[in-house]
Amino acid sequence: MPGSRWSGHPRFLLAFRLLAALLASMPFLFLVSNIAAQSLGPDPGQEVTELLGLAAFQLLIATLCMTPLKRWTGWSGWIRIRRMLGLFAFFYATLHVLAFLQFILGWTDLWVTFTKRPYIVAGALSFLMLIPLALTSTQGMMKRLGRSWKQLHKLVYPSIVVAWVHFIWQARSDVGEMVFYGLAILVLLAVRWKWAGSRGMIPFVRG
Ligand code: HEM
Structure with missing residues (x-):
């Protein structure tokens, strides 16, 4: 991959970044579609909080995978999505905390x-x-x-x-x-x- 021409092509890198952004958005899209369909089970607040927490955690792990992947494959594309994945993790973690405060604790x-x-x-x-x-x-x-x-x-x-x-x-x-x-x-x-x-x-x- 490091030597191949296509892996360094700006269009390929853009497509790769878009794909990563789409994958990282999946938990959010899944959540929105479930809220719209009202299919979050008997305790929606708990469900939302857990889903967001898990998404934050998994994306944090994915962020940490990027440097080893770069070193093992020699392809710098991994590093180009590292910050984005980290910010997605933070986005989900923030929503997770807010969901906890709103749905589980009720701000009390x-x-x-x-x-x-x-x-x-x-x-x-x-x-x-x-x-x-x-x-x-x-x-x-x-x-x-x-x-x-x-x-x-x-x-x-x-x-x-x-x-x-x-x-x-x-x-x-x-x-x-x-x-x-x-x-x-x-x-x-x-x-x-x-x-x-x-x-x-x-x-x-x-x-
Ligand atoms: C102020 C910060 C936080 C609060 C108050 C909080 C609160 C909670 C609560 C109430 C639950 C659900 C417990 C239950 O099922 O009864 C939970 C689950 C979880 N949280 Fe957090 N959390 C915080 C920060 C974080 C952060 C920073 C992460 C990850 C980066 C995280 C990851 C998770 C995970 C992975 C679960 C389990 C989800 C599952 O069961 O599938 N949480 N958290």
């Missing part, structure tokens, strides 16, 4: 909920770590922050681990799914560790 007992339920604390921690990443994802911020940008963006590693903890903490069934995601994250982190060493993975540390 915020402090009690966030301090008394450990899995909510884990979710909030993961979300808080994603905020600076989304805010500094532009080319302008990348230039402005220079070397610090890379150090800051290592926050994605603890964020995904804590999101996984949040996921397993509230799970009632399907341990296999949790193990699958856990192993995927472990492999992705191990690959990073091998390439960049431990310093390359600790936020705010020059690696």
Whole structure:
């Protein structure tokens, strides 16, 4: 792929980006169509919250796959969709939090909920770590922050681990799914560790 002419062609790259955007939009389109058809089951609020949380989590994992894919295939197209996937993950995470506040909590007992339920604390921690990443994802911020940008963006590693903890903490069934995601994250982190060493993975540390 790296040497082939078509894989570097602007039209091919555009089509690839559009396809990735379409795939990343699928959970949202699925949700909208289900809301329109009123087919979200007996507890729509719960269903919406779970679907959005899962989409955020899966897209975060997909974002972390892009650098290894680039290194293994030698094709830079993967890196061109990395930021977009990360922003989609943040988009779903934000909607997930809003859906929780609106449909499950009803904007009441915020402090009690966030301090008394450990899995909510884990979710909030993961979300808080994603905020600076989304805010500094532009080319302008990348230039402005220079070397610090890379150090800051290592926050994605603890964020995904804590999101996984949040996921397993509230799970009632399907341990296999949790193990699958856990192993995927472990492999992705191990690959990073091998390439960049431990310093390359600790936020705010020059690696
Ligand atoms: C303030 C932040 C957050 C809050 C309050 C929150 C709250 C919740 C709640 C209430 C559930 C459903 C629990 C149930 O089924 O009873 C849930 C599930 C979930 N959340 Fe979060 N969450 C937060 C952040 C995040 C973030 C940042 C991610 C991922 C990046 C995430 C991923 C998930 C996943 C994967 C599930 C499981 C969905 C499923 O069961 O299919 N959450 N969260």
